Amino acid sequence: MNSNIYDTANQLERELRTFPAYIQVKEAMEEIRSDEATYALFQEFQTATFELQQLSEEPSEDKIKAVQSLYSKVVENSAIKKLMDNEQQLSLLVEDINQIITKPIQEIYQAPTE
Template identity: 35%
Template sequence: MASNIYDLAYELENALKNSQEYKTLQAKYEDIRMDPAAKKLFDQFRNIQMKLQEKQMTGQNISQNEVQEAQSVAAMVQQNPKIVQLMDAEQHMSIAINEVNKIVMKPLDELYGKMSQ
């Protein structure tokens, strides 16, 4: 094999950066970055998501106020077309990455599949 696994991983990184999914995501994020109101709302939404996820991962309780705040901001996010378009682009990128992950993991799936037979 001419390339090692890490060289191939960097090639994959470049392929992802050059994919239509990534270019669309990048353009949609730039649309938000250039709109101060959308950027502020998007940042608020992401901060709430990260805070709640961190609490969940560390086993901390999430208060009813935090749940209500998250729901309120999520509702506002759904009303902003630029953020909705960004989230749609994120979903498409995530699907592409998940498909690539399945391909990368196929040798292990096949190996362990044979072991259980």
């Protein structure tokens, strides 16, 4: 059987779009976008966490406290909390798929068993 690996990857992409975890994330994001205040809070949190990740040095205590305070607001928002919970489920799915896909590569680097 000589299948095109790109066809397989494209099929996986199509199937992912129909998977419940994906649909739940998509619906949760649509709910967030439908409320201006919630979407603004979501974007503020995304920006703050991205900036924190990009720091080349240890963040200041003030910066950490600001992000923690923002996080508290985010998890109190039911729509954003729902998105975060759904993202976690989707992330587990993607992680499982990644482990399956990379298994042959990992096996190359494992010591042979006798």
